[in-house]
Amino acid sequence: MxxxxxxxxxxxxxxxxxxxxxxxxxxxxxxxxxxxxxxxxxxxxxxxxxxxxxxxxxxxxxxxxxxxxxxxxxxxxxxxxxxxxxxxxxxxxxxxxxxxxxxxxxxxHQFCGQCGNKMSLIDWELATLCKPCNHRCYPRISPCIIVAIRNKDKILLAQGVHHKPGQMSILAGFVESGETLEQAVHREVFEEVGIKVKNLKYFSSQPWPFPHSLMVGFTAEYDSGELVLCEKEILSADWFTVDSMPNTAPIQSIAGQLIAQTKRMMKLAQ
Structure with missing residues (x-):
């Protein structure tokens, strides 16, 4: 619609x-x-x-x-x-x-970012228009990747600086200008925890008002490297088996769904 x-x-x-x-x-x-x-x-x-x-x-x-x-x-x-x-x-x-x-x-978007005049609502689509300079704006969507990484029978979980105490999740990050989604996965994983991944597979997506994100989910497998954490982003990270899982994201979120899918794969690898 x-x-x-x-x-x-x-x-x-x-x-x-x-x-x-x-x-x-x-x-x-x-x-x-x-x-x-x-x-x-x-x-x-x-x-x-x-x-x-x-x-x-x-x-x-x-x-x-x-x-x-x-x-x-x-x-x-x-x-x-x-x-x-x-x-x-x-x-x-x-x-x-x-x-x-x-x-x-x-x-x-009440005022034009190009000339500063007041914007008007367009009546046939959701957009704003600056009549003096004809600059038109639409709701912004910022793609963000989120990835569950498996190493045989273990999953990588991390506690980000903005996570609740005691809760861990999988890695995520915004896609940068000019990047593909796959490139963003490789970059974010390496920047945040210092490892390389392989065998990326698309999982699903979920709109996420943070404040205008689209979370694009992937699964991946560990390839190489040792965990080296980006202290500005990650407080702690480690590999967990099915039997040693900490408190994680609820199943209603895409993070929870990716974790559940990866746990099924971990059990098959045991």
Whole structure:
């Protein structure tokens, strides 16, 4: 579905992703994304002039609605981070992740980066246009690789500087300008832990609002080298067997899915 902005009216029916301060509104008691005719939902917010169609879920249009900071403060207790949706309502994560990313795009592209004039919304696609210089902008997507590395019956896990204490995961990093995804895997692995890998295989992908990433997952096998950690990125890293696994990412995330797939391969190698 083409993402675009439309004039709001009270009779619009759909799923309502209400976003503020990089959080989504999950009202009590169900803590679910509101769904229905806007006028019937009695939501405690004043809708803006435009809302944004961002997709379809279960045959019903999904809308992004941005609210004011004052309204957010009045109802802050019912706003949650995107991980809450990923863990509790994973089937809705895709469109909520898109809502987060579109919200960021609209918030950060109010003025033209080329001439500084105010941008206008285009009404037939999700984009902003500077009429004086004709500069057009679309939501940014930043590809990021994530890779599970296996060495026979062991998997490489690391604790990054931003990980929760006691939790370990697989390696990940942003793709640089001019790189292929495969080149990014080899570079990131060598930069972060000093080893080389081989036999890369694509696994799957997952949109990740951090803040506008697309996580592209791979599996790989250890090739050569000793672990030498980049201290700015990695606090610790080691090889683990199935029986010695530490606390890792949940299965709802692509990291958790890659770890689960690699554990199956590790068992076959035993």
């Amino acid at each position: 083409i993402q675009h902005s439309i004039k709001f009216n009270q009779e619009l029916e759909g799923w309502w992703c209400i976003i503020a301060n990089h959080k989504v509104y999950l009202p009590e008691p169900s803590n679910n994304i509101p769904c229905g005719v806007f006028a019937d939902l009695a939501l405690p917010f004043t809708p803006p002039e435009n809302v944004h169609e961002i997709g379809v879920f279960e045959g019903t249009t999904v809308y992004l609605l941005q609210i004011t900071n004052d309204e957010f403060k009045q109802h802050e207790a019912e706003f949650f981070g995107f991980r809450t949706v990923l863990f509790d309502q994973p089937e809705k994560f895709e469109f909520v992740a898109r809502a987060f990313q579109v919200d960021l795009f609209l918030t950060t």
